[in-house]
Amino acid sequence: MTLAINSVPEVLTFDYLRTLAGVEGVCLSAAFCIPDPAQAAAYLNSHLNSMQHALENNFSGRQAGSEGNVRTFLNPVRELLDSEKTWGRGVVLYRSADLFQHFQVDHLSEDFVTVGERFELRPLLSLMARDQEVYVLALSQKHTRLLRFANRRAEEVPLPERTPRSLQDWMQTSTPDHVMENRATAGPGSGSSKGVMFGTNSDDDREPEYLSHFFKAVDKGVHEVLKNGSAPLILAGVEFELPLYRRENSYTHLVEQAIHGAPDGMGHGELEKRVLELTDTRFSAPLQKILNEFEGYRNKSHVMFSPHQVLQASKEGRVRTLLIHGNAPQDEKFNIAAIETLNHKGEAYEVPPGEMPEGAAIAAVLRY
Numbered sequence: 001m002t003l004a005i006n007s008v009p010e011v012l013t014f015d016y017l018r019t020l021a022g023v024e025g026v027c028l029s030a031a032f033c034i035p036d037p038a039q040a041a042a043y044l045n046s047h048l049n050s051m052q053h054a055l056e057n058n059f060s061g062r063q064a065g066s067e068g069n070v071r072t073f074l075n076p077v078r079e080l081l082d083s084e085k086t087w088g089r090g091v092v093l094y095r096s097a098d099l100f101q102h103f104q105v106d107h108l109s110e111d112f113v114t115v116g117e118r119f120e121l122r123p124l125l126s127l128m129a130r131d132q133e134v135y136v137l138a139l140s141q142k143h144t145r146l147l148r149f150a151n152r153r154a155e156e157v158p159l160p161e162r163t164p165r166s167l168q169d170w171m172q173t174s175t176p177d178h179v180m181e182n183r184a185t186a187g188p189g190s191g192s193s194k195g196v197m198f199g200t201n202s203d204d205d206r207e208p209e210y211l212s213h214f215f216k217a218v219d220k221g222v223h224e225v226l227k228n229g230s231a232p233l234i235l236a237g238v239e240f241e242l243p244l245y246r247r248e249n250s251y252t253h254l255v256e257q258a259i260h261g262a263p264d265g266m267g268h269g270e271l272e273k274r275v276l277e278l279t280d281t282r283f284s285a286p287l288q289k290i291l292n293e294f295e296g297y298r299n300k301s302h303v304m305f306s307p308h309q310v311l312q313a314s315k316e317g318r319v320r321t322l323l324i325h326g327n328a329p330q331d332e333k334f335n336i337a338a339i340e341t342l343n344h345k346g347e348a349y350e351v352p353p354g355e356m357p358e359g360a361a362i363a364a365v366l367r368y
Helices: 014-021 037-045 048-058 067-081 122-128 167-174 177-182 201-226 241-248 268-280 285-297 307-315 332-343
Strands: 027-033 090-096 099-104 112-116 133-138 145-150 153-156 183-185 195-197 233-237 254-260 319-325 347-351 362-366
Touching (some): 014 122, 014 332, 037 067, 048 067, 048 112, 067 090, 099 122, 122 347, 133 201, 133 268, 145 268, 201 241, 233 241, 241 254, 254 268, 285 347, 307 319, 307 362, 332 347, 332 362
Parallel strands (some): 133 233, 233 254, 319 347
Antiparallel strands (some): 027 090, 027 112, 133 145, 145 153
């Protein structure tokens, strides 16, 4: 049964990649860099003929080869391209007899259409090199929010009800005793009010202290939401507030880099743009750990750089982690090495130029 178009996983995992790696038969893989997302549908539709010709030329003697079968085979692709979908800068399509999936990939180096016995998985390995899911804490004295960014979509994440959303909320419900010194007893005309806030010259001096208490209460709510996760948390806020929050933070995966500026003054699109720019400069934590440790592997027998040797080791189930140079040419050996690594419960990444150990085209860390 063909998978529904909307069954694309929100966050790509190695388990899901192993599902794609296990598909055999007539496998169409297509990747397209989209020059103008506003014209994406027309641009992608213009490439339908190249997909059809690739199927006809490569499998002319098989079931998928006749013109009628090829058109039927491509129907899910047509339906997707005719939909009202919002596209990014790149898309990767996979179609087999029993599966159809598409993925947004912003860092494609070139267009290609291939038909073979297995899917061309290398474009997706670049996704595994980056954080696909991040949380952003938009710090604001008026409206602090927790946002989740995944698969090019953003949503606000509800914080526990008792978490203050603004400094005023916190001042009204959780003000420390010493702040109460700035309250005057209500007079006869104050109605039901118990006290009236008034300002003093010391209020400005105490603002960092008030914010620290406020941020401590916010951190408690954020930690309650994220405590069982491992996704990075990025702070967005004005310069002097960021270190105040960091001192109160208790979430293990707080990112060192931050988005500087008042979040309330950013449109939603601007904040999303800034988040994507930041995540583009970071590797995922698992890949960063591998790259940091690679110096220790370099002179040991469980590291390989020869494409032929890596391919053989991957087929034997010996490759624990595979790295492929992002600008390496399309090479069937590299794709098969990735598929075999995944099928044997290993992990595979495509690494940007300049980051590969020893500048190699391919590198593997072996289990034994």
